[in-house]
Amino acid sequence: MVKLLSGNEALALGAYHAGVGVATSYPGTPSTEILEYMARFDDVYAEWSTNEKVAVEVALGAAYAGTRSLASMKHVGLNVASDPFMAAATTGVNAGMVIISADDPGIHSSQNEQDNRHYAKLAKVPMLEPTDSQEAYDLMAYAFDISERFDTPVLVRTTTRISHSKSVVKVNRSQVIPAKQRGFQHNVEKYVMLPVYARLRRPLIEERLVKLAAFAETFPLNQVQWGERYLGVVTTGVAYQYAREVFPKASFLKLSMTYPLPQNLIRHFVDQVDRIIVIEELDPFLQESIQAMGIKVTGKEFIPRLGELNVGIIGEASGTAQLLTKTSPRQSFDTLQKLPQRPPLLCPGCPHTGLFFVLSSIGQRAKSPKAKNKAPKELKLIITGDIGCYTLGAYHPLNAMDTCACMGASIGQALGMVKAGISNKVVAVIGDSTFLHSGITPLLNAVYNEGQITVIILDNRTTAMTGHQDHPGTGISAQGKETKAVELEHLVRGMGISDVKVVDAFNIKGIRSAVRNSLDSPELSVIIVRGDCSVHVPKRSEPRVVDTEKCNGCGICLMLGCPAIQRENEQVYIDTALCVGNACTICQQICPQQAIVPESKTRR
Amino acid sequence: MRKFDLLITGVGGQGIILASDIIAEAALAAGYDVKKTDTLGMAQRGGSVVSHVRIGPRVWSPLIKEGEVDILVALEKLEAARWGHYLRYGAIAIVNNHTLPPLPVNLGNERYPTDEEITNILRQRSDRIYFINGTNLTRKLGNIRTLNMFMLGCASLFLPLKVNTWKEIISHRLPSNKRQINITAFGQGRKEIRSVCI
Ligand SMILES: Cc1ncc(C[n+]2csc(CCOP(=O)(O)OP(=O)(O)O)c2C)c(N)n1
Secondary structure: OEEEEEHHHHHHHHHHHOOOOEEEEOOOOOOHHHHHHHOOOOOOEEEEOOOHHHHHHHHHHHHHOOOOEEEEEEHHHHHHOHHHHHHHHHHOOOOOEEEEEEEOOOOOOOOOOOOOHHHHHHHOOOEEOOOOHHHHHHHHHHHHHHHHHOOOOEEEEEEHHHHOEEEEEEOOOOOOOOOOOOOOOOOHHHHOOOHHHHHHHHHHHHHHHHHHHHHHHHOOOOEEEOOOOOEEEEEOHHHHHHHHHHOOOOEEEEOOEEEOOOHHHHHHHHHOOOEEEEEOOOOOHHHHHHHHOOOOOEOOOOOOOOOOOOHHHHHHHHHHOOOOOOOOOOOOOOOOOOOOOOOOOOOOOOOOHHHHHHHHHOOOOOOOOOOOOOOOOOOOOEEEOOOOHHHHHHOOOOOOOOEOOOOOHHHHHHHHHHHOOOOOOEEEEEEHHHHHHHOHHHHHHHHHOOOOOEEEEEEOOOEOOOOOEOOOOOOEOOOOOEOOOOOHHHHHHHOOOOEEEEEEOOOHHHHHHHHHHHHHOOOOEEEEEEOOOHHHOOOOEOOEEEOOOOOOOOOOHHHHOOOOEEEEOOEEEEOOOOOOEOOOOHHHHHOOOOOEEEHHHHOO | OOOEEEEEEEEOOOOHHHHHHHHHHHHHHOOOEEEEEEEOOOHHHOOEEEEEEEEEOOOOOOOOOOOOEEEEEEOOHHHHHHOHHHEEEEEEEEEEOOOOOOHHHHOOOOOOOOHHHHHHHHHOOOOEEEEEOHHHHHHHHOOHHHHHHHHHHHHHOOOOOOHHHHHHHHHHHOOHHHHHHHHHHHHHHHHHHHHHHO
16 A cells, blocks of 8 residues: 655554554654554554653553553653663663654754764664655564564654655555563563662673674665765765765665664675765764774765755755766845744734733833833843743743743753842743643752742643643543543642642733732742633634724734734734634733724724 | 646645645655655744645655745745745746735834735746735635635646546545535636636
8 A cells, every 4th residue: 555654654653563552752843743643543552641751661661561662752852761761771671662763953843953863872772764754664663673682672763854754655564463462571680770780781782782783784774775886875864865866876875774883784885886975964973983983984074964954955065075076056046135034923812922921011021112212110030931832932022031941941940040149030931731741840849949939830731832732731641531630730739839829811910910929929939820722712702903093003012922913004903814802802901092892892 | 757846835824734735645646756845843833834745756855956846836925935046947936916924024123025026036037927816716715714725726737637636635635514615716726827827
């Protein structure tokens, strides 16, 4: 059967056909869809774990118990999960266990760029990298076999371009390979990593690596593709596709198992070509390993080490390196002027907008169009931020976020600032899913260490950023089952915090008084700002409109950054097709002229 | 069998991913090799979206090289201009004659280009630029959400795929209560582009 599948769909289907019984993940672009596809299979247990560390631990437990398991995550997820990942590499598995790391070269939707291939080397575990959806599908079957055969977790590393591109896949298995039922075998030397036993595992890991290197020599998807011998290209991942286009006549060594490397195969290839180059995205991972074999190769001397590659970039770089005789220089193109950017925005009716508007107006952060020259009255607030849709609150016109490092960091950072002795008030802003992912322990830390900070949890009852996945606060599982929903206010009170306020996300006055009150409080306080994500608001009703008679053009409503509020020839108007109406009304609440009214009120 | 590189651009929420999915699946059904990829970033939230669809006897890179797009389908005017440099000389550009001002324009910090400027940007690569009143026409049809299928109808005139193949794939991809109106929009688009380019 031939299908058009995205890389993520192919990885999920491949895992399913390989007999995976337990699949875990925490959402994160570009990996999210893998678990979403797994969750559709009735005979697989699939869960959104609270974070990636937990996801790997659950998958490891399943593998110990004899069931093939899969944990998928974005690249930074593996940072969070690195502890159990290293542990799994030490104990080995029982049934097969695969960890998918989806890297994001080019930082399409992440907080950094990192090459997770280094993790394979660090943990001394095998790594596979698909070059398209077909390989994504095929590699999963190999991955589980390798995992069981060598008693090791296997790292499958994909990238945004592989995960989010669709290409043609021949699905050669229509049914699941029945996994061997292995059960759990009591074995302290293997599963209990006391120093004595860990020391016993240590040489086994080195032996395993030697065996894996031998296996890599005959791995069917490590392929030499002979063309002309003037140039040999060693490549992997999506870079393989680009390189095939740039060098249609060259010879290729395509590596789909990139750790450990097949050294004999590489030498055999290198010996038969005149010049050898490595083309890979991000770090010189293959290049340095091949150089360490004593082979002279180039690659990163001319291929960029940061960002995504493409045919144009490789072509130009190869031109400068005199690898291409005929280069087509980029044709000039004039855009006549700088075109306006189109930054992503908080949606119309977003429950985050009101809070950021308040934070932006308290402490003189925002400059309303007409009040540009007023002297600041109070000390600027410092707002430590976190990751989610709400990070967009950092953009103009809200400008209400000062930091965003990694998930859960806002609370620890806020405490650090206060302990450093700055005189500004410090507020940490964190989303509900992020709080449950990695905000609980830093909040506990702030309680324990007596930090006088304000923590604001933006509870929109979903993981909106990555496409509205459920989490422990929603009480619905990845497979749509009703489960227990954790009550954030109970959770927070249980840590010993007594100043806990819950406010309606669409009540500006309520938010403002809660924030002011917390800022004046001598103790740590938590504000839960609650309101449904606008994507989940079922019915749009009574859009707001601007009464042009009353509007004096002050532009305060534009400071919300709401996409529904637009301006044409100095007159502000509301796009009624975008406005969510009664579910929001924030612009109506902040208009000093009461010029924003329900549509029905203007048709009197 | 020749190659076609299509770029579909617009704003998050306009249905660009579905449109490019349908092109890719129709081409696969017609026996082509196909790759498609979307560059989304955080575009769900009203940002720019661009989708690359590559069709041919054998496709390697999922991304189209700058200067090699055969057909540009833009669901918004500014987004057409933004990707003008991707066109090859003599390419076809089908542009929905509709303005969605981005926030910096609404705030008065930046200026939306004039129609003439947009045309001049695209003209550097081709004279085959067709402005289509897709938003108005689909509004008349009763549902502006069918704009993506309308624009697909326009593009279909330049692709060697059978109308029936298109209809089958559209039917397959859309829920039954939305099928008919989308197929109608597709047909209207195909008719409209015919009247514009002849
Ligand atoms: C370690 C890690 N895992 C996953 C992600 C991807 N990610 C970014 S923010 C986020 C959660 C956002 O949910 P929430 O905090 O509820 O905010 P919302 O988007 O709903 O406003 C996720 C999953 C990440 N950046 N880092």
